[in-house]
Amino acid sequence: MRATRAIVHLGRLVQNIQxxxxxxxxxxxxxxxxxxxxxxxxxxxxxxxxxxxxxxxxAVATVDEGILLREQGIDAPIILLSAPQPDELFDMxxxxxxxxxxxxxxxxxxAEAAARAGKRLQVHLKVDTGMGRxxxxxxxxxxLAVFAASQAPLVYAGTATHLAVADSTAEADIAFTKTQxxxxxxxxxxxxxxxxxxxxxxxxNSGGVLLHEDSWFDMVRxxxxxxxxxxxxxxxxxxxxxxxxxxxxxxxxMELRSKIAFIKKVKKGETVSYGRLxxxxxxxxxxxxxxxxxxxxxxxxxxxxxxxxxxFYPLVGRVCMxxxxxxxxxxxxxxxxxxxxxxxxxxxxxxxxAERTGTIPYEIxxxxxxxxPRVYQD
Ligand SMILES: *Cc1c(COP(=O)(O)O)cnc(C)c1O
Numbered sequence: 001m002r003a004t005r006a007i008v009h010l011g012r013l014v015q016n017i018q019x020x021x022x023x024x025x026x027x028x029x030x031x032x033x034x035x036x037x038x039x040x041x042x043x044x045x046x047x048x049x050x051x052x053x054x055x056x057x058x059a060v061a062t063v064d065e066g067i068l069l070r071e072q073g074i075d076a077p078i079i080l081l082s083a084p085q086p087d088e089l090f091d092m093x094x095x096x097x098x099x100x101x102x103x104x105x106x107x108x109x110x111a112e113a114a115a116r117a118g119k120r121l122q123v124h125l126k127v128d129t130g131m132g133r134x135x136x137x138x139x140x141x142x143x144l145a146v147f148a149a150s151q152a153p154l155v156y157a158g159t160a161t162h163l164a165v166a167d168s169t170a171e172a173d174i175a176f177t178k179t180q181x182x183x184x185x186x187x188x189x190x191x192x193x194x195x196x197x198x199x200x201x202x203x204x205n206s207g208g209v210l211l212h213e214d215s216w217f218d219m220v221r222x223x224x225x226x227x228x229x230x231x232x233x234x235x236x237x238x239x240x241x242x243x244x245x246x247x248x249x250x251x252x253x254m255e256l257r258s259k260i261a262f263i264k265k266v267k268k269g270e271t272v273s274y275g276r277l278x279x280x281x282x283x284x285x286x287x288x289x290x291x292x293x294x295x296x297x298x299x300x301x302x303x304x305x306x307x308x309x310x311x312f313y314p315l316v317g318r319v320c321m322x323x324x325x326x327x328x329x330x331x332x333x334x335x336x337x338x339x340x341x342x343x344x345x346x347x348x349x350x351x352x353x354a355e356r357t358g359t360i361p362y363e364i365x366x367x368x369x370x371x372x373p374r375v376y377q378d
Contacts, residue, residue: 001375003259003337004291006368007344008041009251010049011378016226016250017053020209023248024216031057031079031202033223035065040296040365041227041254042374044072050226051076059221063088066097077157079124083134089113093121100126100160102134107148114153122157123148124199127187129180131162138187142194149196158200159188163215167207167231169239174211181214206231210248211240228252229351229361254365255344256297256372259337260308262288263328272325273317285328287313289340292322296367297342298357306340307347 021030032055033039038046047058047069058074060066061082069078080097086109092099093113101107101123114121125145128135136144149156161184165173184203191198201217206225208215210232224231228250232240237247266272266280280286289306293299299319305312306326316327328334341347343364350364357364 001373002290002371003261004289004295005257005373005375006040007255007257007375007377008045009253009255009344009377010045012228012251013041013046013049013226013253014053016228016248016253017050017055019248019250020220020222020225021054024204024209024220026054028216029057029200029202029219030055031059031219031221032226033059033081033205033221034069035059035061035081035223036366037065039223039227039362040368042376043069044074045374045376046253047074047076048072057219059223060097063092063095063097067091067095070095070097077122090116093117093119096121098122098124098157100124100134101144101148102126102128102136104144104147107144107151107154111151111153120153120155122155124158124160124202125156125191127159127161127184129161129183129187130176131164131180133162135161138183138190141187142190142196145191145196145198146194156196156199158202158219159191159198160202160221161187163203163205163208163212165207166205166212166215167210167236169211169232169236169243177208177212177215181212211243211245224362225250227254227365229349231360231362233351233360234355252344252349254350254368255347256291256342256350256368257345258289258291258340258342260287260326260334260340261290261323261336263334263336264288271317273320275318278317282330284330285332285334286316287326287328287334287340289324289326289342290322291324291342292320294321294369295372296364296369297324298353298359298364298367300357301353302356304353304356305348306342307345308334308338308340312347 094117126135202219204215350361
């Protein structure tokens with residue numbers, strides 16, 4: 001195996017699930033987002049561990065992601081979060097992937113595909129209360145609910161919306177989320193009034209789980225908190241604490257590790273890596289790590305330290321496609337093939353890398369790609 005690998009701590013995933021279930025109440029359904037290969041953690045192993053830990057529903061973005069789970073023997077309900085194109089509808093229905101229905105065309109397409117596949121397919125109505133992505137407008141929701149419920153090959157299983165700023169503690173964002181939830185509440189009433197049972201009602205992503213109890217309804221739909229990161233960021237976590245909201249006891253599930261593949265001493269004044277951005281201020285031992293932007297470590301990463309034994313050592317010079325360099329200082333007894341932790345475990349978090357590169361931890365773990373073998377641990 002390559003020296004560079006992602007250790008996936010399934011035991012921590014289970015603990016994070018327990019933390020979320022503790023927060024929202026054990027009787028409330030949990031639908032875990034396992035799209036994008038479970039945010040880079042490996043959807044099949046993550047889903048199987050989660051289902052054993054009491055998660056009842058899974059959510060994917062694409063039909064192919066859902067088929068992969070079915071092929072690996074997972075028979076839990078799977079919700080398809082993104083809109084499939086017409087030539088994917090048959091496979092969607094044949095594999096019992098429940099679409100979010102946003103208009104008559106998507107409802108009729110699902111019904112037709114379900115009939116062809118000889119299935120009764122569960123669908124959820126998606127209401128756009130302010131995300132501006134997919135979903136039926138609140139005014140048209142009751143009509144569409146009646147239409148979907150009248151399709152014999154469909155089972156009207158649930159009603160959902162998605163929150164745009166549930167992970168923010170800014171006053172205006174909290175107010176916007178309350179507006180979305182109020183609109184959703186009115187829409188649910190209209191659907192009931194039209195004679196349709198809205199089924200399982202769900203809205204909360206991780207931000208909703210953390211900050212908005214009134215978004216929990218029958219089922220919560222978290223992703224990132226289950227993988228061990230707060231969607232609030234450092235400032236948001238502080239804001240939540242100021243609002244008297246207890247942090248969740250969660251731990252990063254992914255630990256990115258590698259080994260020192262080469263060590264050499266560079267002389268004072270010599271430079272390291274492309275662009276010669278780093279000059280040795282004194283004679284310095286430099287370790288080369290076989291990990292680069294082609295593995296998903298952002299090329300823009302700077303001002304960052306990795307952990308070797310119990311100390312932190314700075315990345316120096318530009319991250320290359322397949323390698324990066326670390327300064328071990330003027331003198332060192334660290335040797336070739338020693339372990340290096342880049343993030344997770346007792347090193348920095350994917351959130352620290354995200355902060356330094358202008359993104360969010362979701363993108364960091366998602367981008368650790370298939371060139372990096374996953375090693376599963378309990
Ligand atoms: C990705 C996604 C989620 C989970 O979001 P997190 O912020 O990771 O908790 C929930 N619902 C929908 C519709 C999504 O697309």
